[in-house]
Each structure stands twice: as structure tokens, then as C-alpha cells.
Amino acid sequence: MVWHIIHKIIYIDNKGKSHNVSIVDAINRSYDGNYMYLEVPQELQEASEIRLVYTVRNKEYIYRLK
Secondary structure, three states, X not given: OOOOOEEEEEEEOOOOXXXXXXXXXXXXXXXXXXXXXXXXXXXXXXXXXXXXXXXXXXXXXXXXXX
């Protein structure tokens, strides 16, 4: 079974402004691995806060990464 998963990254830059980066179907095939790598903007290195947000079956999950 393949799930349609919607990902986004919300981050606050070093000036205090909030930004959203959408990542739709980061894995668009059947995947049984333990790791997933995403390419993100360079600005995330200097972000004061980073949250990974994803939605599965209409339920939203938020992980604070930084």
C-alpha cells in the first residue's frame, strides 16, 4: 500500500520571519527503508527554529528539529 504523504518544513530565519517549504511526495514509490533525505534551502542552516510537518490520513504530525 502506498500512502499519499504531504510534507512541509516550517522555519524561522535569523531575522525572525517564518517561512514554509512544501515537499509533496518526497517518496513517490514503495519504500521500506529507515532513512529519508530531503534537499532544503541553504537558509535553513541559519534558522533559529525548524519544524518538519507531515500529514498522513488527514492527521498532521509535527517534529521540531531545531
